[in-house]
Amino acid sequence: MPVDKDTMIEAIDVNKEYRRSGAIIRALADINLTIKSGEFILVQGPTGCGKSTLLNVLSGIDLPDSGKIIFDGENIARAQEARLSKLRRQKIGFVFQDFNLIPTLTAMENVAALLWPTVLREKEIENRAIAALRDVNLLERKDHYPVELSGGEKQRCGLARAIIHRPRVILADEPTGNLDPESEKQVMDLLKQINKDMETTIIVVTHRGSLASYANKIVKMDKGAIINIQ
Amino acid sequence: MMVLREKKQFTVFCLMYTILIFWTSYSIELVIKTPGLGLASTSFFMALAIGIFLSLLYSWIIVRRNSRTIATLKCIGWTNKDINSLISGFILFTTFVGFFIVIEVLFHYAAFFAYIDPTTPTVPLVSLLPVFVTFIIFLFFQLSAILLANRKILRVRPIIALKRVGV
Numbered sequence: 037m038p039v040d041k042d043t044m045i046e047a048i049d050v051n052k053e054y055r056r057s058g059a060i061i062r063a064l065a066d067i068n069l070t071i072k073s074g075e076f077i078l079v080q081g082p083t084g085c086g087k088s089t090l091l092n093v094l095s096g097i098d099l100p101d102s103g104k105i106i107f108d109g110e111n112i113a114r115a116q117e118a119r120l121s122k123l124r125r126q127k128i129g130f131v132f133q134d135f136n137l138i139p140t141l142t143a144m145e146n147v148a149a150l151l152w153p154t155v156l157r158e159k160e161i162e163n164r165a166i167a168a169l170r171d172v173n174l175l176e177r178k179d180h181y182p183v184e185l186s187g188g189e190k191q192r193c194g195l196a197r198a199i200i201h202r203p204r205v206i207l208a209d210e211p212t213g214n215l216d217p218e219s220e221k222q223v224m225d226l227l228k229q230i231n232k233d234m235e236t237t238i239i240v241v242t243h244r245g246s247l248a249s250y251a252n253k254i255v256k257m258d259k260g261a262i263i264n265i266q
Numbered sequence: 267m268m269v270l271r272e273k274k275q276f277t278v279f280c281l282m283y284t285i286l287i288f289w290t291s292y293s294i295e296l297v298i299k300t301p302g303l304g305l306a307s308t309s310f311f312m313a314l315a316i317g318i319f320l321s322l323l324y325s326w327i328i329v330r331r332n333s334r335t336i337a338t339l340k341c342i343g344w345t346n347k348d349i350n351s352l353i354s355g356f357i358l359f360t361t362f363v364g365f366f367i368v369i370e371v372l373f374h375y376a377a378f379f380a381y382i383d384p385t386t387p388t389v390p391l392v393s394l395l396p397v398f399v400t401f402i403i404f405l406f407f408q409l410s411a412i413l414l415a416n417r418k419i420l421r422v423r424p425i426i427a428l429k430r431v432g433v
Contacts, residue, residue, distance in 0.1 A: 125343025136338040140271035153348040
């Protein structure tokens with residue numbers, strides 16, 4: 037267990053292998069990484085280097101073959117699915133490259149959906165969804181369906197969903213991968229603002245070198261291993 | 267709410283359930299009225315077979331069509347239990363709507379003939395008991411559909427949500 041109370045996530049000797057077409061692919065090789073509370077981290081590397089696998093393993097979406105993932109003081113490497121769901125609901129916000137908004141729900145409902153299974157009252161959930169949409173400057177589009185939103189607006193809606201429960205960590209997998217440069221700047225500026233205002237730890241996986249200025253730590257990966265931390 | 271917005275899927279299955287519930291009720295009515303009628307028994311068993319098939323198909327389609335949504339919900343912290351409740355709601359709501367449409371149609375059928383000829387006592391097309399029995403039968407069908415959906419939901423891994431669309 038980490039002794040440093042500022043440590044948000046710690047990966048210790050993490051390994052992960054995949055079997056594809058009979059061949060074994062080593063997605064993560066002896067990963068050791070410490071992420072402190074409030075950091076803005078960029079994970080970079082070429083396609084297939086294991087950066088998305090690292091993100092999945094850090095969030096409990098995928099489990100490592102060996103090693104430990106200490107998330108806010110708790111080893112989640114062998115946790116049950118129900119425990120991991122609770123952890124994600126309370127402490128993690130996700131931002132997806134393909135936005136992953138539910139097409140039959142409005143922007144506000146998509147944001148509120150995260151809190152539907154909780155004990156919160158409908159009005160409280162609505163208020164929080166409105167606040168989250170206001171934070172990402174999308175309140176005027178709250179009643180629009182995803183199909184009526186632009187790429188940048190969809191991602192801002194995804195961002196509002198990621199912050200509605202005030203998570204400790206936001207994990208973003210290529211959040212600007214499907215966006216034009218202007219929308220990319222908007223989304224990254226918002227992530228930086230959330231990092232600053234809410235002291236949320238942000239981990240962004242990207243192959244774009246142009247985003248380096250947003251981070252205070254850059255983790256470079258290749259062939260499943262961390263080759264450099266700046 | 268979500269089930270109503272899946273307009274095409276909801277309308278098609280609701281319509282099919284309505285027809286099947288009516289067909290099953292009518293077959294039960296015939297079996298009760300004319301116990302020796304083999305055709306009515308055959309019709310009843312056919313309706314049951316189609317009913318169970320349709321229920322399982324509906325749950326399979328719901329989970330398959332929404333697997334990415336289910337994976338996303340798992341990523342953002344919904345438990346399997348939460349998602350099961352949502353899908354069970356989809357399935358049961360569609361059946362209830364089908365059932366109420368049948369009740370409405372039968373009621374209006376009786377009312378129509380009572381209006382046209384008030385002197386003759388109206389014989390309902392299907393009486394209440396067969397409709398009630400059919401409803402119980404379909405609830406059992408839906409329980410098996412919910413169990414199937416439950417198994418399929420467990421197999422949806424949250425990692426699917428992170429895969430690129432079309433990859």
